[in-house]
Amino acid sequence: MDKVLIGDILHKVRKENPLVHNITNVVVTNFTANGLLALGASPVMAYAPEEVGDMAKIAGALVLNMGTLNSATVESMIIAGKSANDHGVPVIFDPVGAGATPYRTEMAGRIMREVKISIIRGNAGEIANIAGFQAEVKGVDAGNVQGNQIDLAITAARKLQTIIVVTGKEDVITDGITTFVGRNGHPILTKVTGTGCLLTSVIGAFAAVEKNLLAAAASAVTAYGIAAELAAERTASKGPGNFQMEFLDQLASVSGQHVIEKAFIEQREGE
Amino acid sequence: MDKVLIGDILHKVRKENPLVHNITNVVVTNFTANGLLALGASPVMAYAPEEVGDMAKIAGALVLNMGTLNSATVESMIIAGKSANDHGVPVIFDPVGAGATPYRTEMAGRIMREVKISIIRGNAGEIANIAGFQAEVKGVDAGNVQGNQIDLAITAARKLQTIIVVTGKEDVITDGITTFVGRNGHPILTKVTGTGCLLTSVIGAFAAVEKNLLAAAASAVTAYGIAAELAAERTASKGPGNFQMEFLDQLASVSGQHVIEKAFIEQREGE
Amino acid sequence: MDKVLIGDILHKVRKENPLVHNITNVVVTNFTANGLLALGASPVMAYAPEEVGDMAKIAGALVLNMGTLNSATVESMIIAGKSANDHGVPVIFDPVGAGATPYRTEMAGRIMREVKISIIRGNAGEIANIAGFQAEVKGVDAGNVQGNQIDLAITAARKLQTIIVVTGKEDVITDGITTFVGRNGHPILTKVTGTGCLLTSVIGAFAAVEKNLLAAAASAVTAYGIAAELAAERTASKGPGNFQMEFLDQLASVSGQHVIEKAFIEQREGE
Numbered sequence: 001m002d003k004v005l006i007g008d009i010l011h012k013v014r015k016e017n018p019l020v021h022n023i024t025n026v027v028v029t030n031f032t033a034n035g036l037l038a039l040g041a042s043p044v045m046a047y048a049p050e051e052v053g054d055m056a057k058i059a060g061a062l063v064l065n066m067g068t069l070n071s072a073t074v075e076s077m078i079i080a081g082k083s084a085n086d087h088g089v090p091v092i093f094d095p096v097g098a099g100a101t102p103y104r105t106e107m108a109g110r111i112m113r114e115v116k117i118s119i120i121r122g123n124a125g126e127i128a129n130i131a132g133f134q135a136e137v138k139g140v141d142a143g144n145v146q147g148n149q150i151d152l153a154i155t156a157a158r159k160l161q162t163i164i165v166v167t168g169k170e171d172v173i174t175d176g177i178t179t180f181v182g183r184n185g186h187p188i189l190t191k192v193t194g195t196g197c198l199l200t201s202v203i204g205a206f207a208a209v210e211k212n213l214l215a216a217a218a219s220a221v222t223a224y225g226i227a228a229e230l231a232a233e234r235t236a237s238k239g240p241g242n243f244q245m246e247f248l249d250q251l252a253s254v255s256g257q258h259v260i261e262k263a264f265i266e267q268r269e270g271e
Numbered sequence: 272m273d274k275v276l277i278g279d280i281l282h283k284v285r286k287e288n289p290l291v292h293n294i295t296n297v298v299v300t301n302f303t304a305n306g307l308l309a310l311g312a313s314p315v316m317a318y319a320p321e322e323v324g325d326m327a328k329i330a331g332a333l334v335l336n337m338g339t340l341n342s343a344t345v346e347s348m349i350i351a352g353k354s355a356n357d358h359g360v361p362v363i364f365d366p367v368g369a370g371a372t373p374y375r376t377e378m379a380g381r382i383m384r385e386v387k388i389s390i391i392r393g394n395a396g397e398i399a400n401i402a403g404f405q406a407e408v409k410g411v412d413a414g415n416v417q418g419n420q421i422d423l424a425i426t427a428a429r430k431l432q433t434i435i436v437v438t439g440k441e442d443v444i445t446d447g448i449t450t451f452v453g454r455n456g457h458p459i460l461t462k463v464t465g466t467g468c469l470l471t472s473v474i475g476a477f478a479a480v481e482k483n484l485l486a487a488a489a490s491a492v493t494a495y496g497i498a499a500e501l502a503a504e505r506t507a508s509k510g511p512g513n514f515q516m517e518f519l520d521q522l523a524s525v526s527g528q529h530v531i532e533k534a535f536i537e538q539r540e541g542e
Numbered sequence: 543m544d545k546v547l548i549g550d551i552l553h554k555v556r557k558e559n560p561l562v563h564n565i566t567n568v569v570v571t572n573f574t575a576n577g578l579l580a581l582g583a584s585p586v587m588a589y590a591p592e593e594v595g596d597m598a599k600i601a602g603a604l605v606l607n608m609g610t611l612n613s614a615t616v617e618s619m620i621i622a623g624k625s626a627n628d629h630g631v632p633v634i635f636d637p638v639g640a641g642a643t644p645y646r647t648e649m650a651g652r653i654m655r656e657v658k659i660s661i662i663r664g665n666a667g668e669i670a671n672i673a674g675f676q677a678e679v680k681g682v683d684a685g686n687v688q689g690n691q692i693d694l695a696i697t698a699a700r701k702l703q704t705i706i707v708v709t710g711k712e713d714v715i716t717d718g719i720t721t722f723v724g725r726n727g728h729p730i731l732t733k734v735t736g737t738g739c740l741l742t743s744v745i746g747a748f749a750a751v752e753k754n755l756l757a758a759a760a761s762a763v764t765a766y767g768i769a770a771e772l773a774a775e776r777t778a779s780k781g782p783g784n785f786q787m788e789f790l791d792q793l794a795s796v797s798g799q800h801v802i803e804k805a806f807i808e809q810r811e812g813e
Binding site: 071193 | 576580612789795
Binding site for chain 2: 567568569571572603609610612613614629639642643644645646712733734735736762780781783784786787
């Protein structure tokens with residue numbers, strides 16, 4: 001993928017300051033808001049069924065995250081999602097913990113049936129679950145995760161007819177036809193809660209300013225991973241506490257130049 | 272305003288350790304609690320309708336923040352607010368996002384009708400909205416923001432019969448008769464979520480220990496702004512992540528001496 | 543208590559990465575998740591009545607924290623607690639603010655009647671309240687806190703038939719027969735919100751990997767206190783903001799060797 005384009009979209013986020021409406025979980029709300037602010041976007045969290053439709057329609061993107069879902073939140077997500085759909089606002093979905101309980105699997109299915117989702121981001125297990133490939137994921141072992149993860153993403157994208165972002169040691173971004181594989185990021189991200197959730201919201205910020213949603217998603221994943229690398233260079237030896245604050249700082253300072261120097265994302269040939 | 276008085280009220284907060292009952296939004300809860308603790312106050316968050324009346328009446332101040340309001344929270348706010356009113360506990364209101372959706376405008380109105388509010392803090396747009404001056408605010412442009420912001424605050428205070436704090440590049444604190452304009456603070460505050468909300472709760476802490484609520488509000492705004500300046504001196508070049516932790520540290524260490532050296536608050540003549 | 547055993551249990555937490563299901567309050571959710579992750583455990587927050595039973599039964603421990611309880615949360619706690627009881631999952635209870643309002647006292651009683659609790663952690667006032675010793679606690683003054691705190695813990699453990707952890711300047715861990723008194727920790731912990739709540743969840747992580755729950759609780763309290771000391775050595779002079787991030791780092795790096803050097807926990811003779 002063109003590294004200059006990634007920097008350009010990042011620049012547009014900072015210039016346009018898009019409103020990103022998050023209906024997210026109570027664990028990551030503060031971190032998500034601070035991450036979006038640091039990056040240059042304008043976060044808003046609104047949950048009441050009476051207002052989510054009004055908020056979603058004026059947003060640049062709507063992010064639905066089911067990390068601590070309950071029946072009231074799901075109702076609000078559906079109202080907000082339908083309003084976003086009606087007004088051409090892209091909807092990004094993070095099916096946190098799909099598969100962990102039957103309720104989550106069921107609610108993820110309901111959200112996807114009632115709302116047209118533009119981009120879904122999750123780890124391999126979550127994406128497999130919402131695509132109905134539970135069995136195959138259980139069979140994944142360390143030796144062949146990488147290959148499977150790409151296939152999983154592509155198959156899920158085709159089946160669910162949406163852009164799929166599977167994050168892990170490698171990140172896969174695909175619409176089922178064109179597929180990017182990225183390798184930016186740092187393992188310490190797994191020691192800070194909400195780094196996956198924040199990435200989903202950052203994808204929302206990029207999707208708010210770039211109509212090519214596959215490029216937006218791939219660019220967000222790459223810039224986010226580079227910010228993590230920059231922060232890890234300074235703080236990974238200290239630990240996850242100092243890292244998380246430095247990461248916010250690097251989300252604010254990651255630049256097009258950093259992208260050119262550090263981006264590791266390539267289009268996968270063939271299929 | 273007398274700088275020694277500001278330091279004295281700050282000192283009283285630390286000495287008396289007032290209980291500040293917050294019914295606030297899910298984005299800023301942790302930051303608000305940590306900010307109040309750092310300052311020397313004693314935060315409590317309680318939301319259940321069964322207990323908010325009991326909690327509010329033993330508090331030194333009640334802070335109502337509608338950042339992520341829903342119908343249940345509004346009910347709890349009204350129960351808590353009436354209990355505070357009955358027991359002489361000052362109520363501080365933060366109409367987050369008033370005007371962003373019709374629901375917020377309506378709920379802000381309902382809270383203000385049912386609860387006697389002592390102090391309201393918001394940005395210019397929020398204050399204009401709750402005072403019913405939407406049109407005038409839309410007309411504000413960069414060239415005449417300052418003048419308008421003072422007029423807005425004074426007019427809102429007179430109309431709503433309460434103390435109004437409008438924060439922004441300049442901060443205006445007024446009861447409609449006496450008006451203070453402050454210039455402490457730092458732009459990086461806008462890059463950390465909840466810095467406005469925390470200020471509202473800090474005003475609550477000051478109002479809990481000082482019966483002259485206008486002096487309490489003006490002192491809180493000034494001390495808070497100075498703590499931000501001290502933190503920015505050390506971390507603004509790093510970014511919003513390191514700043515926010517340093518800001519908590521400076522809320523704990525800002526002193527009467529700092530106030531004397533750095534306070535920039537003056538009473539506005541005339542009107 | 544054998545210091546090597548404390549280090550061994552700490553090591554088991556890191557090796558086994560136990561799932562700790564938290565139904566906790568909105569103030570501390572993020573900090574709790576980050577603290578558990580830093581330590582090496584695997585936190586999950588799930589609140590919906592439809593799923594808490596499923597989540598609790600696959601967890602290594604269930605932590606119930608009533609910091610911002612409401613009627614819906616209490617229902618979920620009871621469903622989750624019964625499921626944990628049925629599946630042999632230890633339940634740790636943090637009666638935050640018990641006694642502050644009649645509602646909290648009542649709900650704490652209800653939770654303890656309906657769920658079999660393995661370990662309860664609180665401060666002296668909370669433990670006295672749930673054990674029904676309000677009067678005695680009111681009589682506690684600075685001069686005789688230590689003696690009373692030990693007696694309080696033992697009497698509460700016998701009455702409630704559970705392990706009691708009373709934290710404060712000294713920490714007491716007792717099942718009513720065997721009693722440990724610990725003196726690790728640092729006063730700056732009281733300036734960061736949720737450090738008590740996080741300790742309760744850390745006790746859950748230790749209880750998930752060690753069947754001797756008294757040893758698990760005493761080990762958790764000790765390792766946690768040592769991590770706080772290590773963090774305070776580096777940041778206490780800065781303030782509570784920098785301390786809290788360093789504390790997360792030290793939860794990640796506190797080791798068996800640190801325990802051998804710094805643990806201060808002894809079994810109390812007699813009774």
